[in-house]
Amino acid sequence: MGQKVFHFTHRVSYADCTVGNHVYHSRFLEILERARGEFFRSLGGSLLDWQEQDVIFPVMACGMKFRAMARYDDLLGVRLWVAGLGRARFACASEIHNASGTLLHEAVIDVVCTTIEGRPRRLPSPLFAALQGYLTPAAGAETSP
Amino acid sequence: MGQKVFHFTHRVSYADCTVGNHVYHSRFLEILERARGEFFRSLGGSLLDWQEQDVIFPVMACGMKFRAMARYDDLLGVRLWVAGLGRARFACASEIHNASGTLLHEAVIDVVCTTIEGRPRRLPSPLFAALQGYLTPAAGAETSP
Amino acid sequence: MGQKVFHFTHRVSYADCTVGNHVYHSRFLEILERARGEFFRSLGGSLLDWQEQDVIFPVMACGMKFRAMARYDDLLGVRLWVAGLGRARFACASEIHNASGTLLHEAVIDVVCTTIEGRPRRLPSPLFAALQGYLTPAAGAETSP
């Protein structure tokens, strides 16, 4: 079991913000997509590499909690780990803090492993093993492979 | 108690889509924001009207399930109702179907009522009453005003 | 020759806006994409219909002038016409006004006609004829078919 955490940073742009000078809620999903992309790259294969082997990772569900406002020009620190890991799916948990250390955002994003056509398939073994290094399940989360 | 449902339609644009010709997951939050905007207008005051009275409705949390792909040019039908209603918050539930009647997306978005400065405040009485008309609580959801 | 103008409306959402309560500049391109989509539908075939016949319309160039701010909840009126028309391309001109009649935005978007693979191809004859109805060329613009 893991306990590793992946780190990613994102500088808030005007495009991320809305009226009232805070990050528009949907933009957190874009930031997390960028973070997962770099997380995969760090595990040994980019999402593009996997796609070329007919393996893609659509988002099936997500839950987000907005704890405090992210502001223009904030340097956001994203912490990413695996909160659940199955044969053909995993749950990607995250926390986002600003530079002052305030917790702004929490999320769990459920990702499934499929072919490009959309048929579910097992997570490739090397990827499964790599994800285990980041597995810190929440109580009761599915973790059996 | 309610059982009313608010209806909204959205035509999928290229801006909504990503690689593989499906709506990018974060764009559903934008579609639902448009739907809530028109829902409020139908209840008697636009979000802008409320803002001018120092009442805003930030999103505190959300959960989404992606059931099937929405495609370019799909005409999406959004059904919106109130799944929980408190003194200073409500939960906005939704289902999105395509023109063939396939369920594509389910969401619950928790919205809180605050001043522009961010202090929680009670939902204005006429709004509370109007939201009750759309209240169809899920089992166990908070519904006491 | 034409002089027809196509009309489209767009309600500004929070997702469209940025810090300072105005529409973020790139979002005008999304609004204009929606307008062109409905313009094509009105001409007898949606962009999806054309795509299924191996005809697509990528944007090759664009110019925009930002005249005044568009604000949250503004109901924008988009006027669209053809400012240049060639064998395999056309220029889509537009003006956007708010409900008070203030001119907010002007654009010319150069669109080319290609196969899905990206090879230039002639505009289908019925489409060329339909576009001619909206042709109001700027001085010096290319208009020979």
Added chain:
Amino acid sequence: MGQKVFHFTHRVSYADCTVGNHVYHSRFLEILERARGEFFRSLGGSLLDWQEQDVIFPVMACGMKFRAMARYDDLLGVRLWVAGLGRARFACASEIHNASGTLLHEAVIDVVCTTIEGRPRRLPSPLFAALQGYLTPAAGAETSP
């Protein structure tokens, strides 16, 4: 006179892309906004620093040419320079190449200097001087301060 060029990189995400696996045209403006943000930071003051001194830089006009497709996971190299510089405005030119060196995108973005209220004001002297270092005017562009 200058000849300096500012460099910025951007990794293409799924959020940037649309049907057909290429970057949606409006997203280039978001990428260029990020690039200008870092450009300003490199000149000695972030856009947020300037805003706190009642100096903002709205986009007044832009022109873009789309030369070739940017694809998912491309590492884009943005080159930025000043193509025109006036008392209260400047033109920010850019080229974007992919990692193979193919030119994908060219732009000129006209930025004006105003107060937060929108009144035009002179570019602060240190900023004007810093921008001069990057001035490589196109033939005929306005360059007198």
